[in-house]
C-alpha cells in the first residue's frame with residue numbers, strides 16, 4: 604500500500620482524498636516509479652471538477668511526476684531500477700509510488716533535478732510545441748501570450764525571448780505583469796485594469812500580432828481575435844475561465860481570414876520519438892540557462908486541495924510542485 608490523492612467522484616477540491624492505494628508489481632511494459640516530486644497543472648483542476656470527464660473512478664489524480672524506477676515489468680528494455688525519470692502523462696502522479704507504461708517516461712539528464720522536472724515536464728513541453736510547432740516563432744514574430752505569469756506563461760516568456768520574438772504578456776495584477784517582463788516579455792498588460800485589445804493595437808502601431816496564445820478561454824473570447832493581424836493564428840489551448848461556448852467560425856472571416864487551432868500536448872507527443880525529442884529540447888534550454896523553471900510554490904502532497912484552491916483563485920505564479 605502507498606498513500607495517494609484520489610477522487611471517488613468529480614467536484615470541488617474537497618473531493619481530493621488522501622488514502623491508501625494498492626500498487627503491486629509493474630505489469631508488462633510498465634515501470635514502478637517512486638516519486639520524489641509531483642507537478643500541479645491546471646488540467647488537474649479540469650479532471651477534478653468534471654470539465655474533463657474521467658473514464659474510470661476512483662482515480663488517482665495528477666498527470667506529472669518525477670522519481671526513480673524501483674521495479675521494471677516484463678518487456679521493458681529502456682529502463683532499469685535506479686533510473687531517474689519524469690513524465691507528463693498518464694494520470695496517477697499524486698501518489699508516493701505508481702506503476703506506469705514505460706513508453707511515456709523519459710530519463711532525466713544529470714543537470715535536471717526531480718523538483719525542476721516535476722515543475723516543467725507538462726508546462727515546458729507545452730511551451731515547446733506551442734512556440735516551435737503550432738506556430739514557428741522567430742525574431743520576426745510578434746505574439747500575445749495571456750496569463751504570462753503562470754506556470755506555462757513564465758516558461759513561454761523566457762523561451763519566446765530566447766527565440767528572439769517580440770512578446771506581449773498579459774496578467775491579472777501589476778506584480779504579475781512585472782514578473783512576466785522580468786521573464787522576458789517585451790511589453791506587459793494588466794488585463795484587469797487595461798483594455799488589452801486597445802493596448803495591443805497601440806503597441807503594434809495598429810497592426811496586431813501574428814499569433815495569440817490563449818489559455819483563458821471564455822473571458823478573453825472574442826477579444827483575443829481582435830488582437831490579430833489578417834491571416835493571424837488564434838491558438839486556444841486552455842479554459843482557466845471556462846471553455847469557449849459560443850465560438851463563431853463565420854466571424855473569423857470578417858476579422859481578417861483568421862486561423863484557429865485547439866492543440867493539446869498529448870497530440871504533439873503521441874509518438875514515443877516525438878515525446879523524447881520534445882523533452883530533449885526542453886532539457887537543453889533549461890540546462891543552458893536560457894529558460895529557468897520558477898518553482899514558486901511547494902506543498903506537501905497531502906495538501907493537494909489547498910493547492911487546487913490557490914491555483915483556481917489565481918494566487919499562484921510560475922510552477923507548483925508537491926512533495927509526496
Ligand code: NDP
Pocket residue numbers: 643644645646725726729750751752753754755756773774775776779818819822840841842843844845866867868869914915916917918919920921
Ligand atoms: P497557470 O499557472 O497559468 O494558472 C492559470 C492562470 O490563468 C491564473 O494564474 C490566472 O492568471 C489566469 N486566469 C485568468 N482567468 C482566470 C480564471 N477565471 N480563473 C483562474 N485563473 C484565471 O496554469 P498552468 O500554467 O498550469 O496552465 C495554464 C493554462 O494552459 C491552463 O489553461 C491550462 O489548461 C493550459 N494548458 C494547456 C495545455 C495544452 O496542451 N492544451 C497544456 C498545459 C496547460 P492571472 O491572474 O494573471 O490572470
